[in-house]
Amino acid sequence: MSNKANKGSFRIISGKYKGRKFEFLPSKDLRPTPDRLRETLFNWLGQVIDHKTCLDLFSGTGSLGLESLSRGAHKVTFIEKNFEHFDKLKSYIEKLDAIEDISIINEDVLAWLDEANDEFDLIFVDPPFYEQLAEQVLLKIKTKSLLAKSGNIYLEVEKDLDLSFLENNWEVIKETNSGKKQYLLLKEK
Secondary structure (H helix, E strand, O other): OOHHHOOOOEEOOOOOOOOOOOEEOOOOOOOOOHHHHEEEEHHHHHOOOOOEEEEEEOOOOOOOHHHHOOOOOEEEEOOOHHHHHHHHHHHHHHHHHHOOOOEEEOOOHHHHHOOOOOOEEEEEEOOOOOOHHHHHHHHEEEEEOEEEEEEEEEEEEEOOOHHHHHHHOOOHHHHHHHOEEEEEEEEOO
């Protein structure tokens, strides 16, 4: 069996880096958003990526942030705690020769959010499943005013997660599910 058979991959589906393919070693803590669902998300967003600032929390492979770069985001900040994933993400960005403002930070998301003070137009929240992180992260984003007034949050969580914590602060604009995951586009109430 070849080593290539043990690798996963994703590709950028649109924009200036369209078709670029990236390989990764699958692991239990790495779940890149599938191409079809990334396409759905960016269809939901329309053309709002141009010249926007994006934050990719729990970046993993960085597929969401990289897709944003390809579609015209002005600035993307990647936060990834796992050093191997962080290092691989750095190599992907180096291969793109991207000229945009890119930050790749190797830190725990909750710790980083405690210190963050920038405002973002689009925030990707794709935390590890069954660790109750989505509610904590959204609370920190709200408390620290990290989402721009007309911004959106993309939330990818386990299908059976109780989302009642969204009711007071967040409006669900779009949602879908597939397999054991649910995907939501949110805006602040």
